[in-house]
Amino acid sequence: MxxxxxxxxxxxxxxxxxxxxxxxxxxxxxxxxxxxxxxxxxxxxxxxxxxxxxxxxxxxxxxxxxxxxxxxxxxxxxxxxxxxxxxxxAGLSYEAAQIAVDKMLMKTKYEEYGVRTARFRQVLFTDPDIKKTIEGLEFPLIFKSVDSSGSRGITRVDSYEEFDSAMQYVKENTRKDYFLIEEFVEGEEFGAQAFVYNGEVQFILPHGDYVFHGDTGVPIGHFAPYNLSEDVIEDAKAQLRGAVKAMQLDNCAINADFILKDNKTYVLELGGRCGATCLAELTSIYYGFDYYEKILKTALGEDPAFTFDKPFVPNASHLLMSDKDGIIKSQTDHNEPNDNIYEVEFDYQPGDEVHKFHVGPHRIGHIITKGETLEDAQKLLFEAMDKVEIVVE
CATH class of the missing domain: 3.40.50.20 (Rossmann fold)
Incomplete structure (x- = not known):
């Protein structure tokens, strides 16, 4: 075994x-x-x-x-x-992993390889003159921990007056003595799931994101297919392939975050693993294979043998969240049985403590739906969400 x-x-x-x-x-x-x-x-x-x-x-x-x-x-x-x-x-190398978990190394590689990304600076927490260090960058800015995940340690900054509080927040969410300041690219956020095996990108699946807007945008759901022009899709794929090469990623799943501005794709970051928030399920449903199985086979040194069943299946997902801190008193799924409701998942049990949603780990469950069209899947998603009752007190 x-x-x-x-x-x-x-x-x-x-x-x-x-x-x-x-x-x-x-x-x-x-x-x-x-x-x-x-x-x-x-x-x-x-x-x-x-x-x-x-x-x-x-x-x-x-x-x-x-x-x-x-x-x-x-x-x-x-x-x-x-x-x-x-x-x-089998799996990504130590060198590639170091790049994948340090956003500063990642951004530096993007710049070196000509991958389109936001302008940025590396900043020490002890820097006596940050204004001078970031001279040339324009507001709004993003202050970002280079080694955190789940949208932690990332916040938008619109003025110099916000620097101290933003730096403190980032400092609380990093193990490094430096952080990243980059320009906030105003545009449409979207993502992609991809996989690289033996040096070849096996697929690239752009997906739309449902985003919670707090200090920064936090993905709270996804859907595919994503309605983009062929030119934009090809540009996104070209930028992703360039980023994969820059980061030396191989034999791993890839989670990509993009911003679309003026029909051009800017790479925010790539992770050397599958995305969270139901993205493995999105990929599995869309293409008709078990994505978790492909990930495991690759890790074992076996050929994942990607095949793609058409027609591709549109699907959508969304986190279940609480609007306050408290204890779950009850949770009930009132949805009737429906083959197109792929999954309704509760993360906790009555009596468990939960948090008001701020970042991804604050989720309390999720719903995934599918349909003949994306519109069908999305309509069913929000209808199904309305029939899920979670009482937090």
Whole structure:
């Protein structure tokens, strides 16, 4: 029986663990202690911090694993790269992983390879004259932690008066002594899922985003297909391929964030793993294959053998969220059985504490729908959401 190490035991790793079990794999799940649903599903659990790459490598060698993988988080990507290099496993390299988890390295590579991206500067928290350092950049600006995920440590800044509070917020969400300031590109935010195997990009699936607007835009749902002109789609694909080359990504899923301005695609960032917020499900439904299975096969050194069934299936998803901090008193799905309601998922149980939505990890569930057309899927999505009742007090 092959052994797969899955880093993380949270809600976005649960489908990966379940798929691995269904494939007959021995699942070793690693995460810090906590109330994480993936622990109960694993064959074996290690309660370790997934950013401790030396400790994880020690465990991986002791267990003689055949592959290592995660989904939905950037936190442990560098650990995956370290283990893959040290043990000769399939997956992104340690060098590529370092670029993928440091937005400053990433942006520097984009600039070097001619990938279209927002103008930026690296700034030390101790910089005595930030105004001079960022001279030439125009408001509005984005202050961004270079090593966080889930939209944490990212905030929009419209004036010099906001610098101190913005820097403090970023500082609370980084382990580095520097951060990134970049121009805020005013445009339409969208994304793409992609996969690179043996140096070849297997597919690129642009998708639309539903966005929660707080301090910065936080994706709270997605839909495909995305209505873009062929010229724009080809430009987005060209920028993504350029970014993949710049970052040296290989044998991994890719989560891409873009901004469309004046019919040109600007790359915000690429992650060397599958996206969160139902994006693996979006890809699976749209193309007609089990995306989690493809991710696992690649991590095991097997050919994922991508095939694409037409017609492609439009689908849409949205997080369930709370508008206040509190305790879940009840949650009920009043939807009638419907083959096009792909999934209604509750992350918590009555009695659990939840937070007012601010960033992705504050989600309390999700809904996924499909349809013959995107309009059908989206209409059903919001109808289904109206029939889900969650009481938080």
């Amino acid at each position: 092959k052994k797969i190490m899955i880093l993380g035991a949270g809600i976005y790793q649960v489908p990966l663990i379940k798929t691995a079990k269904r494939m007959g794999l021995y699942t070793i799940v690693v995460s810090i202690p906590g109330n994480y649903p993936g622990f109960a599903l694993a064959d074996k659990v290690y309660y370790e911090n997934t950013v401790d790459d030396e400790k994880i490598l020690e465990i991986a060698r002791a267990e003689q694993i055949d592959g290592i993988v995660t989904t939905g988080t950037d936190v442990c990507v560098i650990t995956i790269g370290k283990v893959c290099d040290a043990m000769g496993l």
